[in-house]
Amino acid sequence: MTAQLRRRPDGALELRVNGVFVMDDAESTSERLLARTVLDLGAREVLVGGLGLGFTLRELLDGGAERVIVAEIEPELVDWLADGTIPGGTALLENERTEVVVADVREVVAAQSPDSLDAIVLDVDNGPDFLVYEQNAAVYGDDFVAECAARLRPDGQLCVWSMADSPAVRDRLARRFHEVEALEVPVTLQERRESYWVLRGSRRR
Numbered sequence: 437m438t439a440q441l442r443r444r445p446d447g448a449l450e451l452r453v454n455g456v457f458v459m460d461d462a463e464s465t466s467e468r469l470l471a472r473t474v475l476d477l478g479a480r481e482v483l484v485g486g487l488g489l490g491f492t493l494r495e496l497l498d499g500g501a502e503r504v505i506v507a508e509i510e511p512e513l514v515d516w517l518a519d520g521t522i523p524g525g526t527a528l529l530e531n532e533r534t535e536v537v538v539a540d541v542r543e544v545v546a547a548q549s550p551d552s553l554d555a556i557v558l559d560v561d562n563g564p565d566f567l568v569y570e571q572n573a574a575v576y577g578d579d580f581v582a583e584c585a586a587r588l589r590p591d592g593q594l595c596v597w598s599m600a601d602s603p604a605v606r607d608r609l610a611r612r613f614h615e616v617e618a619l620e621v622p623v624t625l626q627e628r629r630e631s632y633w634v635l636r637g638s639r640r641r
């Protein structure tokens with residue numbers, strides 16, 4: 437996988453992976469909403485899959501999270517935040533509540549103790565039906581959903597960012613989580629109105 441960062445003519449900073457658009461800093465509503473959703477449900481110890489440009493991490497820290505573990509597969513992303521190439525990144529990584537692990541989110545979740553997290557927030561790809569990285573299909577699969585459930589405290593949250601609603605992922609969540617919902621997030625992408633989605637559930641007791 438190759439990550440590329442570029443400043444567009446409109447001034448926005450854009451992240452591409454394997455040449456495919458992943459996100460920019462002009463529209464970060466859905467990345468911030470991922471964090472806000474779990475904070476509003478009381479989460480304080482959170483694992484985030486995918487550092488990206490750091491919006492989810494910043495929202496969690498600003499919203500009072502006590503510990504945020506971030507799994508990021510691309511070391512360059514971490515370097516770009518650390519050296520300020522991604523503005524504001526240095527402070528995010530130096531925050532004593534932040535712990536970044538350069539690895540696949542599946543390994544980082546597997547390394548957590550059972551019942552140890554309030555929330556797991558997954559934003560590692562463009563969603564289950566728009567993969568930039570084929571191996572990420574497993575992130576949306578039944579085995580990994582079960583793995584996440586085992587690492588969460590009772591009523592802990594699993595939140596998944598997606599470019600589109602996914603009935604298949606909602607069904608998988610519903611096997612182990614209750615209150616499963618799909619939150620539609622209206623966004624403006626280069627003057628087009630679109631929607632992104634946050635799929636969420638609370639771990640059954």
Ligand SMILES: C[S@@+](CC[C@H](N)C(=O)[O-])C[C@H]1O[C@@H](n2cnc3c(N)ncnc32)[C@H](O)[C@@H]1O
Binds near residue numbers: 453513542
């Ligand atoms: C859309 S961005 C995340 C955006 C982030 N929520 C934000 O607020 O900026 C996706 C990130 O996930 C990373 N990634 C992709 N697959 C991954 C995996 N399997 N494990 C960990 N990180 C992964 C990518 O390198 C990229 O940095």
